[in-house]
Amino acid sequence: MGDSIKHYHTTASDRQDRANGNENTIIKPQKHKRATTSPPENVVARIPDNLIDLEISPSAKNRTSTTSIWLIYNSVPECGEENTVELLEMLSIRNRFSHQEHDYQTPWPRYAKQRPIYINIVRDPIDRLVLNYYSRRNMSSPVTKQEIDRRNLVKPGSGTEWYHRTFEECVLQADPECRYTAGEKSFTLMIPFFCGQHNSAINDRWALQMAKLNIEQEYSVVGVLEKMDQTLSVLAKFVPRFFHEAAQVYSELVKKPSTQHKVSEDVRQVMESELYNEMELYRFIAVICDDPYKDV
Template sequence: MPGRFGLLAALLLLGAMLFVEHQIRKLEQARAKLERVIARREAQSSESRLAAEHRQLQQPQRLLLPPTQPEAALGPAAVAAASAPVQPPADDSNDVVIVYNRVPKTGSTSFTNVAYDLCGRNSFHVLHINTTRNSPIMSLHDQAKFVSNVTTWKEMKPGFYHGHLSFIDFTKFGVNRKPIYINVVRDPIERLISYYYFLRFGDDYRPGLRRRKQGDKKTFDECVREGGSDCSAEKLWLQIPFFCGHSSECWNPGNRWALEQAKTNLLSEYLLVGVTEELEDFIMLLEAALPRFFKGATSHYRSGKRSHLRRTVEKKPPSRESIQRLQQSRAWQMEKEFYEFVLEQFQFVRAHAVLERGGELFPLAQNYFYEKIYPRHREFHGDRRKAALLQQQQQQQQQQQQPPLP
């Protein structure tokens, strides 16, 4: 008899535990849904506000006739043309789109928060590309829709798109003007370790959010010794496919063609690719090259509270044995080669764009000008002298802004 009561009590306890676990899961799903709704509402509110500001700036103005030329002397056609609304002149700087197909755990949150902080001040739009389950691969029809959105959505220009998405070749879809691609990479083993602990303990950005592997206390070293899937060498294969694109070979770990294609895309399709370890220099170069978006970004990153916003919790350094085991894999060897290739390109660009003074880096002043401008018509001569004087004044201002040599 007591055995039956004990069995019944155990079954009741098990049922209660399953019920509680089910309720917890429902609450987590409800919270996640609520977070998505709030994020969507905030994005819609921001988009509506920016669109209203954009429409206000783009209001056409009416051209008034000079008082010295009465309407009767001009004729009906001239009067109609002069009274018609005048569209503002086209500004190429407003027809620019940046795509930041961010690699996970490379400092991308810190960088995108700089863009969010500057978008109101510098008058551009920031849009997050939220793919299902953070999948970096889009279907062909989704790629076509995304390309169409980016190139034709005038209300969202100038625009800064960011998301965990592998490279998309816009020329395949017949567009004339491609976006500007940028990205950041990180040492492959450091990136994998950070992602491993992030899945289990989260970070200081949203510490209360439940992660997919929460509750798993196993260290990275223990995972490597036991041959776990979350720390396997195949998990290193991520940065190359993000630059390689949507071809099947890109996602085959250790594929040599994928590595070479990633290098080719980096050189021909990306304006600038930085490294996590030198993120501030990456931001400074972007500010110098794209002030329409990143004016004031360097000082904001240095002084802002969100410069180092996202730090993985409970991250433990790996042992030498774990690192050596990963380094034996073909995936690591190629990812390391790609990382060093990116680092070499980035340092080359930086060496020809900045000046070091007093232990700090500053963008170089403009070191070119125009001369021997032809034809030598009178109407162009005065404009040429004005342009030369203006250029000289700008160079003097840039030199004055740079700190003196110590």
């Protein structure tokens, strides 16, 4: 029997498939939800008292458990997750494991004694939020149409105006939709996917530090979408049980294209000043991704 990517989000059909001995069942990704599970006491106890001021340096240490059958990919939205999920589906057949999906960084000691293997992939925070902005304006989505209708009911024409407004206009007009003030709760950002399920793990210095600490202590690989070939090489080196021949399989995929929306340098500077925690985490991850690749 092959290894498994385990998870507690299962369906009746999945349970039936397992009862029938099908170990290659694929559960399609669910929509990202707000985290609600508080961390267990032993996880909280490991958080340093001086976390905010702690110097956390990126390292290329391989933390992959050699015995774990749990692989967790808590995908960050707009970071190539559709292509990565398809890659995992294909690898699950080739490398004999079953594939399911999860969300935020979860305190697995609460649910399992065996330490899981954590991986993730990120991209430039500004590019990610630009893509997220236009994804909310996808006319093929009923949610977009509902939002337009809702706004038009409140103020005639405002929904249409919202739909046609560019990201640059949104930023330069300081619209709340495009403001990312430190300390304010925003689950569209990258940090909540790494900082855990603490009340403070949202968008401030503490959350940034917690995200770095989790990446250093818990994650086997956090890759960078802009360096996907490099990321796949590191995954194959650090997590061969699941990512053997990943680069070859990925090259055979019909990639889902991502529309590029360029922003001016002025807008990028405004965004960088507001997203300094996100940018710092991205640079931190990029260093980690680069180091082991040198030895691949």
